Amino acid sequence: MAMIPLPEAQSVVLEGTPVLDPHEVDFTAASGLVIADRVLGTELVPPLDNTAVDGYAVRSADVASVPVELTVVGEVAAGAATDHVLAEGETIRIMTGAPIPAGCDAVVMVEDSERLGVVDGAERVRLTASVEAGSAIRPAGDDVRPGDVLFEPGTPVTPAVLGVLAGANCRRVSVYPAARVAVLCTGDELVDEDRPLRPGEVRESNRRMVVGLVAETGCAVTDLGIVRDDEAELERVLLDAAADHDAIVTTGGVSMGDYDVVKAVLGRIADMTWMQVAIKPAKPFAFGHIGGVPVFGLPGNPVSSLVSFEMFARPALRRMMGHTRLARPSVVAVADEALGRRPDGKVHLMRVEATFGEDGRCHVVPVRAQGSHQLAATATANAIAVVPDGDGLSAGDDVAVLLLG
Numbered sequence: 492m493a494m495i496p497l498p499e500a501q502s503v504v505l506e507g508t509p510v511l512d513p514h515e516v517d518f519t520a521a522s523g524l525v526i527a528d529r530v531l532g533t534e535l536v537p538p539l540d541n542t543a544v545d546g547y548a549v550r551s552a553d554v555a556s557v558p559v560e561l562t563v564v565g566e567v568a569a570g571a572a573t574d575h576v577l578a579e580g581e582t583i584r585i586m587t588g589a590p591i592p593a594g595c596d597a598v599v600m601v602e603d604s605e606r607l608g609v610v611d612g613a614e615r616v617r618l619t620a621s622v623e624a625g626s627a628i629r630p631a632g633d634d635v636r637p638g639d640v641l642f643e644p645g646t647p648v649t650p651a652v653l654g655v656l657a658g659a660n661c662r663r664v665s666v667y668p669a670a671r672v673a674v675l676c677t678g679d680e681l682v683d684e685d686r687p688l689r690p691g692e693v694r695e696s697n698r699r700m701v702v703g704l705v706a707e708t709g710c711a712v713t714d715l716g717i718v719r720d721d722e723a724e725l726e727r728v729l730l731d732a733a734a735d736h737d738a739i740v741t742t743g744g745v746s747m748g749d750y751d752v753v754k755a756v757l758g759r760i761a762d763m764t765w766m767q768v769a770i771k772p773a774k775p776f777a778f779g780h781i782g783g784v785p786v787f788g789l790p791g792n793p794v795s796s797l798v799s800f801e802m803f804a805r806p807a808l809r810r811m812m813g814h815t816r817l818a819r820p821s822v823v824a825v826a827d828e829a830l831g832r833r834p835d836g837k838v839h840l841m842r843v844e845a846t847f848g849e850d851g852r853c854h855v856v857p858v859r860a861q862g863s864h865q866l867a868a869t870a871t872a873n874a875i876a877v878v879p880d881g882d883g884l885s886a887g888d889d890v891a892v893l894l895l896g
């Protein structure tokens with residue numbers, strides 16, 4: 492089977508992955524989801540002109556020449572208001588966020604004041620700084636006005652976005668749902684429990700990893716555990732999963748050549764495309780649908796599972812959930828050590844440790860082992876270096892890097 496270039500394989504997957512139908516939710520349930528319809532402002536934020544500082548609300552004309560002594564006729568804290576209309580020679584003590592009283596056009600900050608106490612029955616203050624009209628006043632609607640476009644479709648609801656929705660009283664928002672994703676691992680050799688291994692057995696590791704990766708992508712994950720290499724059992728589990736999930740991720744059993752129950756079952760109940768992708772690791776990969784539900788068949792070697800998830804499943808799951816930026820952020824980094832390889836027709840996706848240097852550039856070094864079974868080394872990586880086919884890169888060369896963290 493001819494190898495498929497990575498971008499071509501990624502296109503097959505993205506084109507075969509539907510975007511889920513959006514629905515309206517209370518904004519408090521939108522955290523981590525992606526906005527589906529433009530969000531418009533409905534109210535003024537802030538609702539009233541208010542003060543940006545603690546100090547004294549004044550008529551700027553009264554403080555044109557300083558120092559000047561004024562009569563303190565009241566006090567307003569945030570959450571309070573006053574009906575008093577400020578007259579010449581008067582001031583009102585005011586706290587950050589409090590509405591600007593009528594008649595005032597500026598605020599002198601408390602640092603530029605000196606309390607004089609009660610003089611002739613009136614509380615007096617000396618102000619030592621002149622301020623222009625509008626000074627330290629945050630006008631109503633300075634942040635949000637009715638009709639403002641706050642967020643376009645495709646915006647992830649981050650904590651800051653959630654804050655805006657709350658602050659602007661946008662109570663109902665249309666969002667894409669979190670994809671419901673079933674994860675299962677296959678292989679008779681896999682052992683999950685804490686007991687000595689018998690010859691031929693290996694400890695299961697992909698399941699915990701892939702469940703975590705799916706959750707980290709923002710999906711609602713169902714852990715279906717290890718499914719034994721039994722066709723009837725695997726078929727039942729896959730069909731059940733397809734009935735109430737938006738996607739299925741499997742690991743193991745997708746390599747070329749050897750007979751595998753995963754291939755036999757998926758070949759029967761799904762429209763799988765079995766691929767040999769021109770990358771290392773993670774060359775074998777399968778993608779298809781069971782009753783319209785996308786199935787991502789990741790290879791079993793743990794590092795291959797991780798890299799395959801990153802290259803195919805993560806972008807596709809993000810697409811399902813309405814994200815528009817599907818790929819990891821990428822930068823051109825400096826290889827601080829050689830990234831050695833031989834020509835083999837594949838792009839090598841080397842796991843590296845990336846740091847930002849004082850030169851403002853990203854620098855990478857390969858993690859200590861690059862085998863597709865050596866998850867311990869790969870787990871220390873925070874980036875993937877894309878090393879093109881050929882004889883590798885020397886120390887000091889530029890290399891494209893996908894940042895994982």
Ligand code: AMP
Nearest residue numbers: 676695696697698743744745790791792
């Ligand atoms: P497969 O893709 O099923 O041919 O598996 C390739 C290699 O990965 C074999 O050495 C398997 O034992 C190993 N492997 C498969 N699944 C897992 C898993 N869930 N955890 C750890 N190793 C696995």
Ligand code: MG
Nearest residue numbers: 677678743744
């Ligand atoms: Mg297997």
